[in-house]
Structure formats: C-alpha cells, structure tokens
Amino acid sequence: MVFAPPARHLLRAKDLADARYAEPLDVDDMAAAAGLLRAHFSREFRRAFGETPHVYLLTRRLERA
Numbered sequence: 001m002v003f004a005p006p007a008r009h010l011l012r013a014k015d016l017a018d019a020r021y022a023e024p025l026d027v028d029d030m031a032a033a034a035g036l037l038r039a040h041f042s043r044e045f046r047r048a049f050g051e052t053p054h055v056y057l058l059t060r061r062l063e064r065a
Contacts, residue, residue, distance in 0.1 A: 007044070007048070009033075009034040009035055009036065010034055010041075010044060010045055010048050010049075012033050012034055013030040013031070013033045013034040013041065013045065013053070014030075014045075014049065014056070016029070016030055016033045017030055017053070017056060017060055018060060021057065021060040021061050021064060022064070025057065026057075027041070027042065027053045027054050027057070030045075030053050030057070031053075041053065042054075
C-alpha cells in the first residue's frame with residue numbers, strides 16, 4: 001500500500017477545526033468546508049487521518065483546554 005497525502009479538501013476541513021475549535025463547530029461545518037456530504041466526508045477523513053472528524057475536533061479542544 002502506497003501512502004498518499006490527504007486531499008486538499010480534507011486538509012481545508014482539518015485547518016478549519018484547528019482554527020475554530022473554540023467556536024460552535026461541528027462535523028457538518030467541517031464537511032461543508034470540504035465540499036462533501038457528511039457521511040462521505042467522515043469516511044474520507046478517517047481514512048486519511050486515522051480518526052473520525054468528531055474525535056479530531058474533541059481532541060483539539062481537550063489539548064487546548
């Protein structure tokens with residue numbers, strides 16, 4: 001299996017979570033930033049980063065608390 005870097009639209013959503021973690025942000029907002037439907041976005045995000053978008057967002061919030 002060859003490593004492929006995450007697609008730009010997934011990075012855009014991840015950057016949104018990093019920048020706006022303290023604001024009322026949810027997976028739907030991240031999916032909209034990536035231009036994908038929520039279910040497809042969640043699958044692709046998990047495949048690319050190894051965790052669901054929800055868990056990623058919660059982890060960012062806990063790290064910065």
